[in-house]
Amino acid sequence: MQGQLGLEGIPSKLVRVTPARLSTWQLCPRKYRMNYLDRPTPSRSGARANATLGAVVHNALRAYFDLRADQRSPERASALVREHWKSDGFADPEQAADFRGRAQEWVRGYVAELPAGETPLAVERWVSAPVGSIIAEGRVDRIDERHGELVVVDYKTGRFGLQISDARDSLALGLYALAVRKQFHRTCRRVELHHLPSGTVASWEHTAESLAELRDRAEQLAAEFQRAADELALGGDPESLFPVRTGRHCSWCDFRSHCPEGRQAAPDLPSWSALETG
Ligand code: SF4
Incomplete structure (x- = not known):
């Protein structure tokens, strides 16, 4: 991947930073350690239905934009959801079928609203570029080209709608824009x-200043987790370098079976509990 990205000559001290690393560190340093540093990686909990649903929608939309423009239609998009469907983490076949139908409708309605024949510049593109003291990288859902500028598009399938502030304050989107x-x-x-x-879009137009603020925040977090990792490698205490940060999120943590504090802080919930079941 690096050869494709032309990263030769980048000093090795630059820390590679993905949005997932940043969000995991912010959520819980112990989870960060288990996910990115402990080897072998501790066993994870099973698939969650909301994650399966998100992956299916992303895969269907990627396949949709891989089609020639004259082969695209709302019906084809809906069929792609069916073709990419997986039922991992759902309560039973009935619940899975219900959400497959919902996802088909979401995607059908979504592509019906897109400008006819619009082809993104890139879909599911891995980006990686030096930004300040870090290498910002990750997979962007879609990069559009509009009015001579590039636009970062990220799909969401969660049960809650989004606010403008979600786009404005997103470290992930800011890092992608910089990369x-x-x-x-x-x-x-x-x-x-x-x-x-909901078929809604939350958008934000960054300035050089607002992107610099997000870059500074990402650099600060990256420096924190890199410092902790370096000290751990020198024999530091994992519990103090990577403290637990408990909360409701512990119910959905992949590593809760390895974390007594997390199990005590939040109940074990079924794998479909983050779905909008109403
Ligand atoms: S269960 Fe909670 S406290 Fe434990 S590692 Fe996961 S997020 Fe952190």
């Missing part, structure tokens, strides 16, 4: 969250 600017040598200011269940 896209560097990698494509193009202007990229606009970031968008596309919420499939």
